[in-house]
Amino acid sequence: MTPEQLSAALTAALSAAIEAGDLRLPEGESLPEVRVERPKSRAHGDWATNIALQLGKKAGMAPRALAELLIPRFTEIEGVSSVEIAGPGFLNLRLDAASTGQLAAAILEQGAAYGRNDSLAGQVINVEFVSANPTGPLHIGHTRWAALGDALGRVLSASGADVTREYYINDAGTQMNVFAASILARLKGESVPEGGYPGAYVQELADAIAADHPDVKELTDEAALPVLRAEGYALQMQDIKDTLAAFNVEFDTYFSESDLHESGAVEKAVERLREQGHVYEQDGAVWLRTTDFTDDKDRVMIRANGEPTYFAADAAYYLSKKDRGYDQKIYLLGADHHGYIGRLKAIASAAGDNADHNIEILIGQLISVNGARLSKRAGNIIELKDLVEWLGTDALRYSLARFPADSPMTIDPDLLRSRTNDNPVFYVQYAHARSCSAAEKAEAAGVTRTGFEPARLDSAGDEALLAALSRFPAVVAEAARFREPHRVARYLESLASDYHSWYGENRIAPRAGEDLTPAHHARRHLNDATTQVLANGLALLGVSAPTRM
Template sequence: MTPEELSAAISACLTQAVAAGEITVDVPDNVRVERPKSREHGDWATNIALQLGKKAGMAPRDFAQLLARRLAEVPGVGAVDIAGPGFLNITLDAAAAGELARTIVEAGKQYGRNETLAGHTVNMEFVSANPTGPLHIGHTRWAALGDAIARVLRASGADVTSEYYINDAGNQMNVFARSVYNRMHGQPVPEGGYPGEYIKDLADIVEAQAPELKGQEEDAVLAQIRELAYKAQLEDIKKTLADFGVSFDVFFSETALHEGGAVADAVARLREQGHIFDQEGAVWLRTTDFGDDKDRVLIRANGEPTYFAADAAYYLSKKDRGFEEKIYLLGADHHGYVNRLKAIAACAGDDKDKNIEVLIGQLISVNGAKLSKRAGNIIELRDLIDWIGADALRYSLARFPADSPISLDPELLKKNTNDNPVFYVQYAHARSAAAARNAAAKNVTRDSFDAGLLTDPTENELLAVLGQYPSVVAGAAEFREPHRIARYLEQVAGAYHSWYAATRITPVGEDEAVAQVHSSRLWLNDATTQVLANGLELLGVSAPERM
């Protein structure tokens, strides 16, 4: 019996009690069950009697007694005890608890996936680094977290489009192009330009693709150099992201907003909404009506649009493309963007508390990390991947809430010890895969299964932990917190290692015959393998079968 099945059983008992006239109360769609802090208090607990007792005009403990009598008759429920003012502690019989192993194995990759966010259409934008240089440590956290959040949202039924906003407009691109031009001609870096060695690499690429551009006046060739260097740098960014296991459904160009007239259209639409005013020759959006600290200029007095105008046009583009919910993942230095982005949503006629969500991530540091020789003044993501490994880096970044600063210890993350969280979890998966191979060598198969044979205390504990996985996934999606998955997988690994040490999947020695208990334990072993693999996949981390 899964926690979801137990929740449904409790709801059914409540419905039956209402139909029998024993209680008068609205039965909730979902009854929350959770693991009690002490295993002596049963397998699962619920406080539903405390929630509904007074509404039913009863003392919560009396309500609990009425519900306990019905629950005790549910197949698979071994015992129901009432604690304190009305907590229900529920113990499943061994067979009902053990059936979860079969459920997980048969569900395979689908186990844990749910429909709690079905019907939600989400655009999630993250990373969105300027295409003027390589990805660096500042982008690393959102690459890992953003991709993991998108994965858990999809696992909970949401329709998610991951999007990378390419800031390829504005003066920065001209400075970028001049930097490449100067490198092509052996000239110093222009004022405010980009000094890294990667600029020399881009200059070589541009010269190889269009040798006729070298030696000409800057003004005559700058646009062509900008386009070629930009495309080469964007491909480098995409390659680095791919090496990190991150892919995007859409790469959206800021330039396309301007060239397609989206910025002018956005101003016109916002004016129709009644939130635009003109002052001193400039066009303003009255964002203070919706919590911003000051109104924002959209079009300067000289007729030039601001970055904020592009932000407004971009938001409206997402809305026009059918995304009811827009999630922005921004860096630690973007706190000031929260209210202004929400104000854009409100000015566009959306609900700023429902249609837009802005997540701010804190900085990370890596002990001993060195500035990139190629980029010169940053720590490149590429170098971190080569040094620490994509798996260790992604797992570690997903293991903490986004709003908490992180300091990573690369030497720890490269150790094959239980002190290294990613090794601890991956080793549990590899160990369970090895156990299955050993079982096959000893002729232990899953041809038979008797859930009632899984009676060892460590089996009860492991089954209970495995049963929590669907609710952990749903919670991670609801709160945009993939660290819940990582911390949960460490619990699974701990429970598995304890079970592995206490029981045997294969017969001992040559004299012991293969018995049904061995086959039944293989089901539990393989169920653990599946949950670990499913959870690691949501974090974008591999599940090795050998280590």
């Protein structure tokens, strides 16, 4: 029995109590969602629910009295062997071995869908992350958000949300002109201008553009710069997309900042906020009164010279997300963007949104890599593609996903490249590979997934592993609710530990000379269910599940 099936059965029992008149709720009051969770101690049962505490006041009864009323009905549920009251009215439930073991078959039936839930059903969410300037290669500063942002999008989707992963291309402003000027200098065999981009990749761009457009060298500087800007931009964005693809990260939308300016969206945003009563003019500039919404100072939107600020583009971008139907907008920003929290929330409030609901800003702390060399191609940075080539996508993504975003971290390359149990990604992937190997050996010994008798999964190890597997949907839901994909990684490590212990104590295939029994077939089901959950969890982190290691 899955947690969802048990919750549904408890809800049906409560509805029956209401129909029979044993339980009365105020008119118009509906039953709350019945949730079950694992008790902290297995000695207290298989599952616990606080539904009696939730309903006590509404039903006009003390929670313990209501719990006493519910015990006979809950005990009648098929598969529930006993129900006990704990504390002020918690109900602890024990399932019989057959119902507990049935979870293995349910997991195998659901396959890749096991763990998916509807806790965020109906929510439409935009997750914006990475959003690096298209003036250079992705580097270590973008790596953490690439891994975490993608994993966050996956757990949100797995929890029923309608998610769009978006990359905001900062392709407007002075830096693009400096970028073009740097390419021009390399094309002419000159040093880049002061404040330009010195990396060797700029020379590569210049050479590639010259090869595709040999006449560009014959143009005047004034005529060449727009060509170099457009071609350099296209080539660098393709490099960014290729690097992200190698890192197993895909975006649904690439949104251009320049489109905001060219479409008039920035000016329209100013006028929309003016209509809300939050825009004023002073010293020839146009301001947004963000101090009305706890920002530390008001922000200039249009400078005295008529030029819009980056803040004006930020406001237009937020309104674009709002107009595109995203009720919730999640921004994943780097450690140097703490100052953006107040101003972005002020934009949301000025636009008439609830800054505590419609916008979330997650700040990621810096990471470092022991012994990493700076990229000769990119200059004084460590390129993401170099890290992927050095450490591998799986090791890098898993290690970045297993810590909260707001905790600084240092990556140990020697550990991530090791094939030992001290390496977390190896430990989890090895559990998956080991379970695949165990299934192959069992199949060769005649142990199949037929004739499943769930009651045979009755050892302490069986029960512990089943309990661990049952937690997965709740872990996914919590990771989505709290925006913390690292909960999935830590769960997988715990599950791998439970599996390795179970594997060492329980036979899947019979020893030489032993008879094949229903217990062997049952444990084959449990083994394969564990394989499925490990694979599902790794997929949420964008990490592969190898069958051999």
